[in-house]
Amino acid sequence: MRIMFRNFRVYFVIGMMIFSGIVIFGWHTSRAASTATVSATVTATNLAVSVSDGSIAFGSVALNTATTTAGNSDTQVVTNDGSNAALNVKSGNATGGTTWTLGTSPGSNIFKLEVSTTTGSTYMTLQATDTYLTASSSMTSLLTQNLDFRFTTPTGSTDFVQKSLTITVQVTSL
């Protein structure tokens, strides 16, 4: 009985505290907070490109003859490692012995180089030495693009040593 009475007193005190809290504070509540939102968007940009495997061997080609990577397993795979971008390509002259100059039509010591993004179905001709040609106007971020190159040897050559040329792939902002 003594324990019951003690428990009653404890419950009474706790009850009174809760009740008084409601009385004192509960009836004076306010609409405590309000929020509003702002929606923001942002897109990171980064220009990065890589090529695999980065090496083409056209082999021995007769004068004034075209040869393409589309048929010799040297198709180059370009990866856009950054944000959406335009893909550009340029080429230097072919060096080694007497230089072959890049031109839009083959000639004496003049070679022609074309690029294709359609596995050889269509080609675009590089216009001049070290002058970029837009191969793709919108290359999606983190995706790859196959590039094939068609090389046409000069109509005449001062020598017949192996020639080397450097093809540069570039991505630029849209």
Add this chain to the structure above:
Amino acid sequence: MGRVCRKLGQFILIWGLLIGWIFSGWPQIWNFPSKVEKAQAAVETFTTAGTFTNGWTAPANVYSVTAETWGGGGGSGGGTSTSLPGGSGGGGGAYVSKAISVIPGNSYTYVVGAAGLKDGGTAGGNSSFTGDASVQSLACGGTSGAINGGTAGAGGTTACSDGTTEFAGGAGAAGAGTSGGGGGESAGTTATGGDASGTTGGTGTNGTDGSAGQLVGVNGAAGNNPGAGAGGSGRRSGASELGASGGVGQVKLTYTAITAALTGTVTASITEADIVTGGKTIILTVTGDTWVAAGATFDAQRQNIINGIDSAQTEGTGWDAEVKAKEVVGAVVRTSDTVVTITLTAQAGYNITATETITATIPATALVAGNAIVATPTFDITAAAVYSVFITSGGNIAFGSVPLNTATTTASNGYTQTAQNDGNATVKFSVKATNATDGTSWTLDTNPGSDIYKMEISTTSGATYMTLPAPDTYLVASSSVAVGNVVDLDFRLTTPSASSDYQQKSITITVQAVAP
């Protein structure tokens, strides 16, 4: 010892809670008696002879005045003969009392009767007060006594007067032998004025005693104010003895303003929640008037009483719409002839955004005298604090394409956001932002990193910035924004140093208004 301390602590706690309960106002278990004020009558007395057109203006809340008037006293005769008696006394002025209706703010004319002239001259003037509809309180003056023991002055008569309570003035006495006759007493407020007898002035009531008749060789004695007759002079001895003027009349106005006091628990800083809960009381106590009779007569006025309790504001869910329109007549109780208690019923729909001021106007039909009265004071109901923020600038930011590890800010791209405090209380604005989603998420942090972006906030148009510390963690942008004020918020975002993808990211920025 511990047991004693524990018991003492419990005792203090329980009594503390009980006292807190009592004074918290709900539920009310302690009803302090309302203060009831007695009506205080005002009295104005005018004693300067003359006609004062619109000379008195009824004060506020005064609808009735008791006008008491005393006519002027008659003058007395002189002694011009060495063989005839002294002069005769003048008569006293009459007294009239009458309750007259007036309108607060209106002006009314009163006349204070002049003293009657000596030697059988002009009688004492009539005194009057004229209220609405030309209703008047008019007391006539006494006539003046003649010289040498001629006709004594007569008291002002009730026949001449106009009032509810009327008493005639006392008559003067004729001069006799070598002496003058006494003047008549002015009428009292409860009885006719006493007549003079021989040289003795009239007396015996609560009027003004008449002046005594004078002995040979002495001029007459002027009548006293208000309205007493003058005493006649004695017989001439040498030069003629002069009579004297009577007393000047008087106008006395007594009135009580009808007022109503508003008391009850509504006057104790109540809030919107109190109306929702109900139980607060409005006590209307009138002075100078009484409520109409209990029973059917009063019951018929309960709705009118409710209708008379009106808010100065017009919120759609405010007093007029939720209380005045919905209160039940049973809430109105006639506690006594002068007190009505209204216990407000709970009104769940009561919801206000700004403080309401309530005025109780007691309708004329609810009071016996039939004059509407505005109870004082008014009382206010405080709206619950509403903390609210509104983005007035559209709420969209397009940072656009930003290189990696590069900061860009709205302070320079036209996307400054404006946050307005559109609540009813001063607030503080805090801001938080989420991670940037879509594709691989960018995490918000204090420094950019791989897939980690940084967000800063400025309230100074980009002069200074504060860095948001973590995703969905509020940062106080402005610690005190008054109601209606705006704060311009600029955001500076720094892109990650590296990103797993280059998709457009979405960020939700939340602006929060809370109590400062």
